[in-house]
């Protein structure tokens with residue numbers, strides 16, 4: 001357990017704080033991971049929010065956690081950690097003096113400043129922290145995405161924060177990195193000889209990384225319509241997952257070694273410009289459809305606007321130009337209002353080089369490793385084996401299944417919990433370095449430019465499906481197809 005720390009949440013009554021941060025801190029408390037003497041200072045803009053804070057939090061936790069996790073007795077204790085104050089994160093007001101008094105009363109403590117506010121005010125908030133003498137050697141600042149809109153704006157934001165905090169004290173969050181299975185991916189790769197030996201272009205046919213969501217705009221129309229799926233999900237989450245799949249083994253599992261290896265992957269991403277973009281990317285936008293037998297509106301209706309060419313779906317064929325991954329396609333895909341909520345990485349191995357069984361033994365399926373991050377956390381490996389119920393030699397795919405919910409029945413994965421506790425401990429290995437942000441934008445920006453120059457429109461797909469037909473064609477052109485969760489393991493003649 002760490003020493004007691006203070007976490008100051010700017011945007012304490014905002015959506016992120018209520019839906020993710022406070023529930024994560026409550027979970028940490030229930031698991032005995034929030035040290036006694038720690039304080040959660042929630043900075044709220046409105047007097048009413050401060051007055052009703054405890055009540056709002058109680059209701060939010062009840063709603064988000066469900067009966068098995070929420071407990072009113074525990075809530076009574078958790079309340080004692082919460083200190084709501086009125087403060088404007090973008091302008092000087094009396095709140096800053098209150099915050100100063102609170103924090104300077106316990107000078108030796110680590111303070112984590114969490115900027116759960118729009119990035120446009122990151123700079124002014126850091127400046128006000130500095131003017132209120134809140135920043136010390138024990139301070140860390142956690143910043144949420146979106147970190148900019150493109151390379152230029154990201155740079156401006158990073159420059160602003162860097163005026164007040166050293167790079168070592170800046171914790172850029174990508175909550176996907178806090179998901180337990182993502183760390184398991186590193187454990188799987190770097191502690192098991194069988195995988196590391198086969199982890200390259202000689203043995204791997206291709207890699208798929210998919211994050212499909214069933215939700216739509218969720219009240220974030222303004223932000224999302226400006227951003228779109230490429231900026232919202234690919235520039236950060238998908239590229240980070242790609243880095244972890246593709247990177248070389250770090251020298252040690254520490255922030256510097258991991259970042260060094262991730263940067264090499266980012267540098268080796270083959271740039272896409274002009275015509276390449278048309279060839280290797282598919283944009284989509286959902287129209288009305290159904291999910292769980294209920295009708296759901298299209299993007300334009302949800303947005304309540306006459307038109308928009310923002311992509312709510314994107315699929316890409318990506319190459320990493322280095323020795324290990326030469327000519328191995330990485331297919332990335334993400335979208336809103338898709339058929340299932342799922343995030344998974346699929347490593348498709350190559351076919352065996354020579355078939356020893358007759359055709360009568362049945363078709364062969366290549367080995368496939370599936371690392372699923374959600375909805376459940378599991379690792380599966382499909383292998384060919386003999387069908388034991390037939391006397392003759394009949395081959396069929398079988399699955400080795402490592403479903404973590406079977407083993408860890410009490411465990412509740414919560415990416416924000418882990419990342420906030422890591423920030424308090426000063427462990428930045430799961431956070432993103434400025435150089436990674438720069439390189440990711442440098443790769444994404446030309447794709448957006450090419451889309452804008454082409455004046456093309458996204459392909460339409462019905463809500464509740466796996467995206468537009470063109471996404472399937474992207475893989476079919478290569479003789480491959482998407483592995484859609486729940487659709488079983490196929491075999492083919494080899």
Ligand code: BG6
Nearest residue numbers: 145175211213215232233343374
């Ligand atoms: C966020 C995106 O970063 O990730 C959202 O801004 C998206 O649009 C969310 O819904 C998905 O996160 P998760 O953990 O629910 O898959």
